[in-house]
Amino acid sequence: MNLEQYTALAGDALQTITDFRRWGASRFAAAGLDFSQGQQHPRGEADALLAAALHLEPEDLAELGAARLLGSEKTTIFKHFYQREILRRPAAYITGEAWFAGLRFGVDERVLIPRSLLEPFIEEGFAPWVEASQVRRILEIGTGSGCMAITLALRFPEAEVDAVDISADALAVAHANIRRYGLEDRVHLHQSDLFAALEGRRYDLILSNPPYVDATAMAELTPEYRHEPR
Ligand SMILES: C[S@@+](CC[C@H](N)C(=O)[O-])C[C@H]1O[C@@H](n2cnc3c(N)ncnc32)[C@H](O)[C@@H]1O
Structure with missing residues (x-):
């Protein structure tokens, strides 16, 4: 039709x-x-x-x-x-929009639609496991739209956040979202395969919502999920 x-x-x-x-x-x-x-x-x-x-x-x-x-x-x-x-x-x-942790993010087919189970943990600053005042450097691996890195930066206002993704397309979307929240000075993007571009850097907190759908599960997904990047 x-x-x-x-x-x-x-x-x-x-x-x-x-x-x-x-x-x-x-x-x-x-x-x-x-x-x-x-x-x-x-x-x-x-x-x-x-x-x-x-x-x-x-x-x-x-x-x-x-x-x-x-x-x-x-x-x-x-x-x-x-x-x-x-x-x-x-x-x-x-x-062109999705919500994560009560915040609005720009999204398109270059990134996954935010829906991480980590959302409530980020919102609560990982209490009681993490002492917020001790967190100065944060790394997020596989940032996609940047939703988690941005939420982390807002939740830990004293921290610098490095956000990496292997996909240049995803980083372009993350960049637009970082600008939207005026966080260019604290959220830094890197195109990197896992830690490859981060040699020598150390972090207080490392977070990742990595790819988790294998080929078998992919075949069973509904048509909506096939619009998301492979
Ligand atoms: C499940 S998505 C998570 C996106 C975002 N953090 C979220 O929660 O909505 C996984 C992300 O990891 C990225 N990725 C996959 N393999 C990677 C690798 N080897 N190194 C860095 N990033 C990778 C993908 O491009 C994708 O953006």
Whole structure:
């Protein structure tokens, strides 16, 4: 099904924000999409895509639910919904944003969508195992979008953070996020295979959320995960 055919499914029935919220949620639920990279349920996912298309926040949608939409706005919303439902593109790549530890990060197909189980440990500064005042130098291996390195820099404001990745593409995304948070002076990027470019450096804290999907698991992943970098 192409975008034109997808748009035609709704005819002229959809006029308001609430109409689109309901339609998107119903379509996504019926299609059996995988929501585990994003909002975890069809309604949240429809809201995230709708809000991004309208330059709003998801929490604005209820209050503005009766607002009628322009043709150009509907076109953008259908494009977002089409990519999500038919192309199975993750919502974070469509909107260009993902959340980690309560912070917003720019993401695209060059990096994994943030979802590390390390998130609560970073937020709590690794208490009780790590004494924050003792941490001056931190290393993150495999930084991807830079979400963990940036969260670490904010959680440990006295520390310098080295963030490495083997992928130049990933480092470009991390660089944009570091600039977004104004942390260029404390978060330093290195293109490196593990420790290769870090000879002689020592750290108080080393963190990694390394690649963990083997070929067998990869073959069983849903189409959404195939949009993430191999
Ligand atoms: C699972 S992702 C984690 C990304 C990010 N830290 C997060 O939690 O969202 C693993 C990252 O490790 C990087 N990577 C893979 N092999 C590597 C290596 N040998 N040396 C450095 N980075 C590597 C990948 O490019 C990818 O960005």
